[in-house]
Amino acid sequence: MTIFGAVTAGYSRYRAIRNRFLFSFVPYLVSLPRRCVRPVALFCVGFTRTIRHGLRNSVRDQSTSIRLGHKVINNPGDLARFAVKLANRCGIGDLQQDTSLDVILLADSEADISGYVLVPYLRARFFNIHAVYDAAELDALLATLGGADAVAGLRSDLSQSGDPVPLDSKAIGPPRLPAFFMNEAREFMKSHDWSARYCAISPVSGTFLAGWIKALCQLAETYPNWRFLPLGLNAFVTERSVLPSNIVVPGRAGIGFLTQLAIAMQADAFLGVADVYGICSTLTGVPTTLLAEDTRPAAVALLEECPHVRRALAHAPLADELAMLLDRADATVDNASAPATGEFVSA
Amino acid sequence: MLTLLREEVSRSHDRALGIMDFRYAPIALGDTVTWLTKLQVLARSHGVKKIEVLISVPPYGWLSQYVTSYNYVEAVQNILPAFLCAPMMSSLRVYSSPTNAASAQRILGSLLARAPSWPSLFSHFRRNLDYQSHFKINEFFRRHQWIPKLASPKGFRAETEAFKKTHIGGRTPVVINIRQSALTGTPATLMRDSPADVWHEFLVRAQKLWPSVVFVLVGDFSAWERRIGLLPNVLVPRVFGYGLGHELTLLLDGSPFFGSSSGFAAVATFSDVPYCITRFQYGASGYMKGMGFSHGSDHYPFAAANQWLSWVPETVDLLVDLFARLWNICRPAERWRQ
Numbered sequence: 001m002t003i004f005g006a007v008t009a010g011y012s013r014y015r016a017i018r019n020r021f022l023f024s025f026v027p028y029l030v031s032l033p034r035r036c037v038r039p040v041a042l043f044c045v046g047f048t049r050t051i052r053h054g055l056r057n058s059v060r061d062q063s064t065s066i067r068l069g070h071k072v073i074n075n076p077g078d079l080a081r082f083a084v085k086l087a088n089r090c091g092i093g094d095l096q097q098d099t100s101l102d103v104i105l106l107a108d109s110e111a112d113i114s115g116y117v118l119v120p121y122l123r124a125r126f127f128n129i130h131a132v133y134d135a136a137e138l139d140a141l142l143a144t145l146g147g148a149d150a151v152a153g154l155r156s157d158l159s160q161s162g163d164p165v166p167l168d169s170k171a172i173g174p175p176r177l178p179a180f181f182m183n184e185a186r187e188f189m190k191s192h193d194w195s196a197r198y199c200a201i202s203p204v205s206g207t208f209l210a211g212w213i214k215a216l217c218q219l220a221e222t223y224p225n226w227r228f229l230p231l232g233l234n235a236f237v238t239e240r241s242v243l244p245s246n247i248v249v250p251g252r253a254g255i256g257f258l259t260q261l262a263i264a265m266q267a268d269a270f271l272g273v274a275d276v277y278g279i280c281s282t283l284t285g286v287p288t289t290l291l292a293e294d295t296r297p298a299a300v301a302l303l304e305e306c307p308h309v310r311r312a313l314a315h316a317p318l319a320d321e322l323a324m325l326l327d328r329a330d331a332t333v334d335n336a337s338a339p340a341t342g343e344f345v346s347a
Numbered sequence: 348m349l350t351l352l353r354e355e356v357s358r359s360h361d362r363a364l365g366i367m368d369f370r371y372a373p374i375a376l377g378d379t380v381t382w383l384t385k386l387q388v389l390a391r392s393h394g395v396k397k398i399e400v401l402i403s404v405p406p407y408g409w410l411s412q413y414v415t416s417y418n419y420v421e422a423v424q425n426i427l428p429a430f431l432c433a434p435m436m437s438s439l440r441v442y443s444s445p446t447n448a449a450s451a452q453r454i455l456g457s458l459l460a461r462a463p464s465w466p467s468l469f470s471h472f473r474r475n476l477d478y479q480s481h482f483k484i485n486e487f488f489r490r491h492q493w494i495p496k497l498a499s500p501k502g503f504r505a506e507t508e509a510f511k512k513t514h515i516g517g518r519t520p521v522v523i524n525i526r527q528s529a530l531t532g533t534p535a536t537l538m539r540d541s542p543a544d545v546w547h548e549f550l551v552r553a554q555k556l557w558p559s560v561v562f563v564l565v566g567d568f569s570a571w572e573r574r575i576g577l578l579p580n581v582l583v584p585r586v587f588g589y590g591l592g593h594e595l596t597l598l599l600d601g602s603p604f605f606g607s608s609s610g611f612a613a614v615a616t617f618s619d620v621p622y623c624i625t626r627f628q629y630g631a632s633g634y635m636k637g638m639g640f641s642h643g644s645d646h647y648p649f650a651a652a653n654q655w656l657s658w659v660p661e662t663v664d665l666l667v668d669l670f671a672r673l674w675n676i677c678r679p680a681e682r683w684r685q
């Protein structure tokens with residue numbers, strides 16, 4: 001081996017060791033806190049916090065939390081009944097930052113509970129949902145939530161199922177959905193026609209196709225500035241059928257449940273049954289006409305003193321009802337009670 | 348004084364607790380159903396028949412790239428029906444509060460009762476969730492030769508039947524999902540996306556080859572191209588106001604699945620429906636190895652004969668071949684059903 005060769009080999013070896021140190025050992029050292037210290041720290045914090053909060057929660061005064069029980073039945077009006085119970089229980093301003101809301105659901109095995117998990121966002125940002133599917137589970141669950149006094153009210157809530165729920169006067173006031181949904185609803189209406197006025201519609205099940213389209217077409221000439229937004233699953237007509245240009249179905253644009261609630265709250269008028277959309281517009285103060293269905297008992301009993309709500313029968317002439325509603329809405333152009341923005345949460 | 352905690356401990360003895368804490372768990376359909384299956388596997392391994400699902404939705408402090416305190420409720424709204432797919436679920440608890448005090452009581456009860464939980468409480472405190480791998484599922488299958496499967500979520504069957512009656516009629520529904528994350532507002536792992544041109548061409552050809560089939564295109568509303576939705580043999584449930592719960596019901600009630608490796612493919616994986624998953628990723632095989640499963644394996648270890656995977660990138664001819672194979676398997680059952 002020549003001297004040159006030995007120097008070259010030595011230098012290569014030096015470079016290899018240096019590179020191993022720089023590109024392997026140093027990153028390893030740098031990552032040690034992330035790999036070792038962080039999990040240990042997280043474990044210690046998580047474990048301690050769970051013990052502390054768990055013990056504190058089990059000994060705290062349970063009367064400080066607002067509780068609502070509801071028996072979920074597989075019925076289209078039941079979600080509205082739940083929304084009214086929630087609004088009655090959590091009046092405007094009742095929920096403070098340190099007040100917790102516990103919702104206990106006893107669900108029918110064929111009932112969809114996903115809507116019930118989302119509706120509390122109308123009144124609260126911080127809440128706990130407990131859903132069970134049978135009575136034995138419910139007993140065990142209630143035992144973990146409070147003493148006999150706290151549970152007695154819940155049992156009475158859970159025993160009511162199909163009766164109409166009366167709406168309290170203290171419940172009237174704009175619901176506060178998260179800002180995301182309020183913004184999405186507003187953008188949907190603005191992007192379709194920012195200058196138009198919008199009437200949200202929640203059709204009577206099974207009657208939309210013929211009668212409603214005809215009535216809305218009749219109104220197109222008299223009220224050219226109005227657009228109609230059918231909400232919910234009943235809003236859908238058959239595949240790819242042509243709708244008049246003054247009817248826009250938000251669900252066809254992929255608009256989800258909570259955004260449709262926000263549309264009901266931000267529209268200029270509402271016509272439809274007293275379902276969860278109707279309840280939202282009623283609570284918000286939107287000029288509303290609620291249709292009573294012949295086939296189904298009312299899920300909610302509305303206040304007599306709601307000046308913005310008119311009641312009508314589902315078989316009343318639709319064009320007349322709509323015309324009256326739009327006139328009322330035009331008379332109250334400035335809907336002062338409707339919330340302009342949603343609710344933001346910041347850390 | 349600690350009556351509530353004592354009750355919580357006694358209630359924890361007969362059930363496994365599943366903790367889905369969105370501070371560290373991903374909000375994705377595939378990860379959720381894998382998590383749910385692992386929870387059911389854990390419960391069966393410990394001989395308990397009930398599971399309790401605890402979803403913790405902290406209003407802030409999110410770690411995800413796309414889910415923030417502004418839009419987290421929408422993410423929860425979109426994924427919620429997936430949690431209802433576990434037939435062993437006895438209760439669902441959703442906690443949304445800054446302190447998580449109530450959920451801490453529940454977890455503490457489980458800790459004191461030494462009840463099984465997924466992830467383990469040791470992992471949960473470290474915010475470490477193995478949401479991808481199939482190791483535990485494969486191990487359970489090796490021991491018992493079966494795994495607990497998913498079932499259609501509760502509460503969506505009547506509306507799904509109405510959808511089938513109104514829109515599908517006498518045709519045979521086949522659920523398809525074309526992964527198109529690049530079209531969404533939250534693009535992620537774009538190398539897993541399927542080529543829309545190829546699928547469009549396949550669906551055009553399928554009109555002539557399989558005229559009795561209607562392809563029900565499921566998935567995020569933004570994740571499909573208009574030209575595909577406009578084909579006469581394609582139905583998109585979401586344009587009729589239906590959602591994830593209805594799509595899962597349609598799939599888990601027996602409609603065959605054909606589509607790219609993504610969330611709905613994971614749902615089909617843990618079900619009894621016939622499926623063919625295309626564009627299976629080599630990178631993913633590392634999470635699923637065991638029980639003879641490796642690169643290029645046709646089947647998951649726990650899959651039935653009518654459930655298989657394709658590893659090569661899609662071409663029109665490949666899709667036609669794969670679907671012909673799937674159709675030949677499903678056709679006798681469809682005939683019998685009709």
